[in-house]
Amino acid sequence: MKLVHKDIEKDNAGQVTLIPDEAEDMWHTYNLLQVGDSLRASTIRKVQTESSTGSVGSSRVRTTLTLCVETIDFDSQACQLRVKGTNIQENQYVKMGAYHTIELELNRKFTLAKKVWDSVVLDRIEQACDPAQKADVAAVVMQEGLANLVLVTPAMTLLRAKVEVTIPRKRKGSCAQHDKALDRFYEAVMQGILRHFNFDVVKCILVASPGFVKDQFISYLFKEAVRQDCKILLENRSKFMVVHSSSGHKYSLKEVLCDPAVTARLSDTKAAGEVKALEDFYKMLQQEPDRAFYGLAHVERASEALAIDVLMISDKLFRHQDIATRGRYVRLVDSVKENGGTVRYLYMTFQSKLNQLSGVAAILRFPIADVSEAEEDSSSDED
Secondary structure, eight states: OEEEEEEEOTTSOEEEEEEOOSHHHHHHHHHHOOTTOEEEEEEEEEEEEEOTTSOEEEEEEEEEEEEEEEEEEEETTTTEEEEEEEEOSOOSSSOTTOEEEEEOOTTOOEEEEESOOOHHHHHHHHHHTOTTOSOOEEEEEEETTEEEEEEEOSSOEEEEEEEEOOOOOOBTTBOHHHHHHHHHHHHHHHHHHHHHOOTTTOOEEEEEESTTHHHHHHHHHHHHHHHTTOHHHHHTGGGEEEEEOSOSSGGGHHHHHTOHHHHHHTTTSTTHHHHHHHHHHHHHHHHOGGGEEESHHHHHHHHHTTOEEEEEEEGGGGGOSOHHHHHHHHHHHHHHHHTTOEEEEEOTTTHHHHHTTTTEEEEESSOOOOHHHHHHHHHHHHO
């Protein structure tokens, strides 16, 4: 993401102009947008024209519209973002108050205006525009006949390619058809890796599958790399790591990333911070439960006691349409930062685990009385 212009006043109202330059930027933009914001962007509008003879025709014209945002639709698989709203600025093709849907495009700038730019939204822009926040972990999650090639970033997992090849069953006395289909499948996966993974950026490639599929694929991959003299694969052989997964579907990546061996290998990558934070929390919950809080009310109490060392919070919570509820989460984040704590936003890859903890959890510097205990103490005092 490129930041073209930023104009935010002292009262935190203002606007920013951004250019999304890769698919993940659409995810960041989705998290920046809220109902009631103003969005200005280039779009296509179907316009009806009437000739001097009275015949009516239609044409598609490119124009720039400013909408008051009403609905936001994000397709996480295709990384497409559509924003619907009413036109709030004079335009020769679209009347004031008319509805239109803008589909934001890569490499086309847009301007987003808000009445209040809070710290969480500004952090999101900073992260999206940071060139260091690129995907440096790749994964091939596979089973016989199916492979998902994904890039893992701190914000999300991006599906770069899906390979599907029908593998016939082994027949008694003949495995030729099965073996040929398997070779075709492995070749397609190999080409996908070469096409979609940038070895200059990627530090680790996880190859995960149930059974022996992963081992057979790695054996095929480097045998072919030697035969074809594919230097890029041979030079980066050390980046490949073979791990177990329960299936070849994309959702299995979550269990792969939580494997201790994988966590150790990913220690110098961007995705590792989120994995380690969750692991540390669950360890603390088992060993020192007084220093592991979850649920908004409990974590807020810990924050008031200035006890939070690491706060983990689901970025989904900041898409809440109720301003007061969203403000509560923002105040929690600001409070933790002001008191020297670390805030980790957990994104799509790790949200399911955090959702089990009501979307917010914290590791404390020192143990404090639990909220429920504190409430019981206060009620007994009143009696």
